[in-house]
Amino acid sequence: MPTTPLERAVRGWLDHLRVERGMSPHTLRAYERDARRYLTYLDRAGVREPADVTEAHVTGFLAWLREGDEEHPPLAASSAARAVVAVRGWHRFLALEGDVTADVAGAVQPPTPPRRLPKAIPLDQVERLLSAASVGDTPASLRDRALLEVLYGIGARVSEAVGLDVDDVDLGERSVRVLGKGDKERVLPLGSYAAEAVTAYLVRGRPALAAAGKGTPALFLNQRGGRLSRQSAWTVIQHAADRADLAGHVSPHTLRHSFATHLLDGGADVRVVQELLGHASVTTTQIYTMVSVHQLREVFAAAHPRAR
Secondary structure: OOOOHHHHHHHHHHHHHHHOOOOOHHHHHHHHHHHHHHHHHHHHOOOOOHHHOOHHHHHHHHHHHHHOOOOOOOOOHHHHHHHHHHHHHHHHHHHHHOOOOOOOOOOOOOOOOOOOOOOOOOHHHHHHHHHHOOOOOOHHHHHHHHHHHHHHHHOOOHHHHHOOEHHHEEOOOOEEEEEOHHHOEEEEEOOHHHHHHHHHHHHHHHHHHHOOOOOOOEOOEOOOOOEOOHHHHHHHHHHHHHHOOOOOOOOHHHHHHHHHHHHHHOOOOHHHHHHHHOOOOHHHHHHHHHHHHHHHHHHHHHHOOOOO
16 A cells, blocks of 8 residues: 555556556556656655655656666667656646646657667568468468467557457458557458458357357467466567568567558558558558668669769
């Protein structure tokens, strides 16, 4: 149980995010880790009450994150930015609730992480990966192929894919109902390859896996008949990547990045891709256009006589 005024204030904020904002458990855990790190810093600074925190404490916390100390290694800009965003959210909440007189973190800007191209793999490598997921005709093999086809076919996050129930898939309409971040629902088209893989799994794979369990509506099941976990989904992809002899790190997000990149390369409008991915802002989606520009430059440099 929270014992100090600062800990109680953090718990109230986290409860607000969970109950009123509907944030996912994964996001809440990340915010709680960042808040705990902030409380450690404030404790060392001799701060005991939320009202005693100043803007200098917030900027000092940011510097501490980037510099580190004997017990805490320095954080990358992206990790420090996430922590500062959490701290800003907490202080804003305290001010809105009237627990403090001012938002002392409002003017503190998080560091800007370097823009990096999302990792995507070419279509031929995607096809190798999908083929490698099907080893024989076992229930697990049918499940693995269906899982990878869904991840790439609709660009789902791994948490969205393993969170699917059987009733979320409409094979007649070839669509999938996905529950994304913030419990926002979106209905996505299911391509023929993914639909065929899911059908094969539902007919010849899932019943055998379900027989080992106590009954669950989950689409993707583990060997005990329960819902497949995010960690198990990662393992499925890693094993398929090893069998496909794909160099480098291949993750569920690799398939999501590839889904978006291949759509944009094929001429899809960025706002359509935004809707498919479930991004709240088109700015997030636009980073995928950097991949296409990079590819265009490569083609230009190799083919145009005046490019060099």
